[in-house]
Amino acid sequence: MHSGSAAKPFLLALPKAELHLHLEGSIEPSTLVELRQRHGMDGASLAEVEQLYHYADFTGFLMAFKDVTGHLRTPEDYELITYRLMERLKSENVLHAEVFVSAGVCLWRKQDFAAIFAGLERGRVRGERDFGVSLLWIFDAVRQFGVEKAEKVVDLAIQFRERNVVGFGIGGDERQGPPELFKAVYARAADHGLHLTAHAGENDGPESIWGALNLKAERIGHGLTAEQDPELIEELAERQIPIEICVTSNVRTGCCADLAKHPVRRYFDEGLMLTLNTDDPAMFRTSLVEEYRLVQETFGFSDEHLRELARNSFEASFLPPDKKVQFLDLFDATVLRS
Ligand SMILES: [Zn+2]
Helix, strand or coil: CCCHHHCCHHHHHCCEEEEEEEHHHCCCHHHHHHHHHHCCCCCCCHHHHHHHCCCCCHHHHHHHHHHHHCCCCCHHHHHHHHHHHHHHHHHCCEEEEEEEECHHHHHHCCCCHHHHHHHHHHHHHHHHHHHCCEEEEEEEEEHHHCHHHHHHHHHHHHHCCCCCEEEEEEECCHHHCCHHHHHHHHHHHHHCCCEEEEEECCCCCHHHHHHHHHCCCCEEEECHHHHHCHHHHHHHHHHCCCEEECHHHHHHCCCCCCHHHCCHHHHHHCCCCEEECCECCCCCCCCHHHHHHHHHHHHCCCHHHHHHHHHHHHHCCCCCHHHHHHHHHHHHHHHHHC
């Protein structure tokens, strides 16, 4: 559950960034009820909506995610969920977030994406003004929708590049969309100055992570199965490729069968560059403070270790260099004072 209030004050006070966070997975059940009522949909009680957030495995989760996106109809819906997300980030002292938008799902639903993006930006601007949180967008393509659809998502990311869209990524079912298919898509995104990330090694083996590196992904989402390949671990450590670790997500989707066996601590000890993230905080009933608390309690990370992970989250961000330095200076000043 969201135990931000029960967490140590240190974790709350620690300035944090979040780099792997899906907007559509951040919608609290109460907001989903509001959206259902807004659109005159049946089954608008809290209990019915909470039912949506229960699933047995990774495929079940992907289905639930699709279901949730079905509640997002208008630009105002997107504005609302962006603003609510930023409010929550502020309450956990998350100063900066890079947020995935499933642009591929909007296209699939034949929504007017320019209008939706205007709603997203209104939410972002209001959220920044009211909560002082910095937010950049990453457009995410659904790999099982295929390469042509991913091309269209890159088109949109290029189109809105000047309006806080900082990167491109692929997510969804790795087994139905291996990275090799997306080589040209990634190259074109990079040519247009977009940063690159990829979900990899979440529900498929280490070869999927090698594939993401071949796409020139600058960060790896999850990287859960890297531990099966010592050579890959060495490569990731040597190149200090940031890994967007999402512990609760991996357990809830069943990608990691047992929390105690999650590789986060082994990765840390091997010198990998790690960041902690929630992935879909509402859908996985977690928060970023909870993720820090969880790894500390389960794997014995010290406060000093957690400071390092929090600092990594700014270091591994796609912020422009001057902004990144500002955040790191602020981080160092705050942490040295504490
Ligand atoms: Zn994700």
